[in-house]
Amino acid sequence: MRASSQPTELSQGDWTEGLRAEAMAWLTTHTLQTMDAAEPRLRALAEVQGGGFANFVQEQLPLVLEERDLAAQIGGAVASPTLIWVTDEPGMIAAALMLDPDAPQLLAVPESVFETWIDAHPDWHCRHHVEYIAVFSRLDDEDLASLSDAQRASGAEWLMHKVGIIWGEDAGHEARHLWRWQEGTLMLEEQNFRGAIVY
Numbered sequence: 001m002r003a004s005s006q007p008t009e010l011s012q013g014d015w016t017e018g019l020r021a022e023a024m025a026w027l028t029t030h031t032l033q034t035m036d037a038a039e040p041r042l043r044a045l046a047e048v049q050g051g052g053f054a055n056f057v058q059e060q061l062p063l064v065l066e067e068r069d070l071a072a073q074i075g076g077a078v079a080s081p082t083l084i085w086v087t088d089e090p091g092m093i094a095a096a097l098m099l100d101p102d103a104p105q106l107l108a109v110p111e112s113v114f115e116t117w118i119d120a121h122p123d124w125h126c127r128h129h130v131e132y133i134a135v136f137s138r139l140d141d142e143d144l145a146s147l148s149d150a151q152r153a154s155g156a157e158w159l160m161h162k163v164g165i166i167w168g169e170d171a172g173h174e175a176r177h178l179w180r181w182q183e184g185t186l187m188l189e190e191q192n193f194r195g196a197i198v199y
Contacts, residue, residue: 010121012128016082016105019117023109030110032093042090044186045159048179049134050094052163053085056132064130064167077168080105082129086114091134111135125169133164133174143178146194156182160193173198 010018033039035046061083068077085095085108095108109117111133123129139147139158147158159181164174174197178190 010128012078012082013104015121015123015128016107018121019084019109019114020107022113022117023107026110026113027092030089032089032096035093035097038093040184041181041186042093044181045090045136046093048161048186049087049091049136050098052134053091053094053098053132056165060165061130061132064165067171068130068167077125077127081126081167082106084109084114084129084131086111086131086133086135088135088137090136126167126171131164131166131172133162133166135162136160136179137162143193151180151189154180154182156180158189164197 033042035043038046065081068081069079082105085091085099085106087095087108088111092108092110099106099108101107114131136159139160143160144152144158151158157180159179161177161179162174163177164172166172175191176193176196177188178193180187180189
């Protein structure tokens with residue numbers, strides 16, 4: 001997991017706004033399509049990302065914040081963490097529709113931008129933030145080898161959807177879901193592909 005063993009040197013506000021500035025800088029060099037203008041595959045991926053984030057906020061985030069409250073009472077974690085949606089281009093398209101860009105403790109950030117920021121400004125034990133991670137990617141060689149013969153012969157495009165939550169030191173989980181894009185339709189093929197990870 002990405003929570004560092006070294007304390008952060010930034011306040012929560014400075015840490016959040018610094019990350020926001022990096023995300024805004026990324027947006028100046030990457031033109032995001034709108035949901036309506038996106039081609040069908042990209043729109044379908046963005047819809048999955050948006051639905052997943054909404055589900056997380058409604059069903060899982062309250063439980064995460066309850067656990068964070070306990071951590072805050074023990075010491076270290078702030079009681080009101082910044083929620084970071086770590087995502088990809090489809091997720092950023094969904095976030096543009098769903099999130100208030102001026103919300104002080106909520107922002108969507110491309111995975112590459114977040115990785116660079118957290119390496120340079122580690123947040124000790126996720127003291128200031130909670131991460132919701134949702135990223136689509138192509139299958140690696142090991143994942144491709146795990147497909148059945150029928151799946152490989154189907155002619156479909158296979159995508160892995162990594163979804164995870166990190167809210168503290170040794171506190172979080174991650175799953176990978178197998179999706180299929182074929183004949184203009186995005187379909188969930190298998191949940192928890194090759195098992196889930198619990199931190």
